Amino acid sequence: MDVRVVDHPLAKSRLSTMRDARTNSAAFRAALQELTLMLIYEATRDAELAEESIHTPVAKTTGYRIANPPLLVPVLRAGLGMADQAHRLIPEAQMGFVGLARDEETLQPTPYLESLPADLTDRPVLVLDPMLATGGSMVHTIELLVERGATDVTAICTLTAPEGVRRLEESGLPVRVVTASVDERLNESGYIVPGLGDAGDREYGAV
Numbered sequence: 001m002d003v004r005v006v007d008h009p010l011a012k013s014r015l016s017t018m019r020d021a022r023t024n025s026a027a028f029r030a031a032l033q034e035l036t037l038m039l040i041y042e043a044t045r046d047a048e049l050a051e052e053s054i055h056t057p058v059a060k061t062t063g064y065r066i067a068n069p070p071l072l073v074p075v076l077r078a079g080l081g082m083a084d085q086a087h088r089l090i091p092e093a094q095m096g097f098v099g100l101a102r103d104e105e106t107l108q109p110t111p112y113l114e115s116l117p118a119d120l121t122d123r124p125v126l127v128l129d130p131m132l133a134t135g136g137s138m139v140h141t142i143e144l145l146v147e148r149g150a151t152d153v154t155a156i157c158t159l160t161a162p163e164g165v166r167r168l169e170e171s172g173l174p175v176r177v178v179t180a181s182v183d184e185r186l187n188e189s190g191y192i193v194p195g196l197g198d199a200g201d202r203e204y205g206a207v
């Protein structure tokens with residue numbers, strides 16, 4: 001499985017803002033949006049282009065557009081903080097939604113929302129979730145996509161744990177990962193170390 005770590009200095013600085021426990025919700029959301037821009041930029045580096053003839057004010061030339069715009073799938077709640085920025089970069093993208101809440105005792109994802117196109121054959125999909133911890137939520141989401149025919153899925157995750165990366169790899173699902181960091185490990189409560197805490201709570205408040 002391809003795991004691309006975006007370690008650009010600007011990505012590192014935004015991630016540090018997100019990690020810092022002193023960062024308030026508004027600054028956390030702003031840093032997440034800026035980091036999302038960098039991760040999407042890197043994730044779409046090899047996207048296929050369609051050519052078209054265009055006229056500048058000076059001459060005729062070749063213009064380009066994304067040939068097959070992806071489906072964007074934020075995983076609620078935390079992935080919602082990445083959705084608008086991703087859509088700004090790829091305005092022609094369609095968006096689907098998955099809602100999951102991890103049970104903090106069992107660490108299993110509990111689904112509460114699924115709004116996806118019925119047929120994803122031949123469509124690239126970008127799943128947006130700041131955190132890949134045990135990998136349970138991401139595996140659940142990708143299985144929903146694969147049931148609909150998806151074969152080209154990219155998980156855009158601000159932060160990952162080695163345990164979650166391994167789980168995705170062992171799942172055999174058609175996925176690659178773009179992240180700003182593979183952290184050290186999970187702690188006994190299933191939180192990423194050093195991590196940034198609970199991403200959804202830091203964006204929107206504790207529930």
Ligand SMILES: O=P(O)(O)OC[C@H]1O[C@H](OP(=O)(O)OP(=O)(O)O)[C@H](O)[C@@H]1O
Nearest residue numbers: 077078101102131133134135136137200
């Ligand atoms: O890899 P996993 O062990 O499954 O954990 C990762 C999940 O945990 C967080 O969501 P959470 O369940 O806290 O929901 P929230 O976004 O509503 O806070 C995060 O946004 C992922 O979806």
Ligand SMILES: O=c1cc[nH]c(=O)[nH]1
Nearest residue numbers: 133191192197198199
């Ligand atoms: O560290 C973690 C692990 C799962 N979900 C989060 O929001 N943070």
Ligand SMILES: [Mg+2]
Nearest residue numbers: 198199200201
């Ligand atoms: Mg949460």
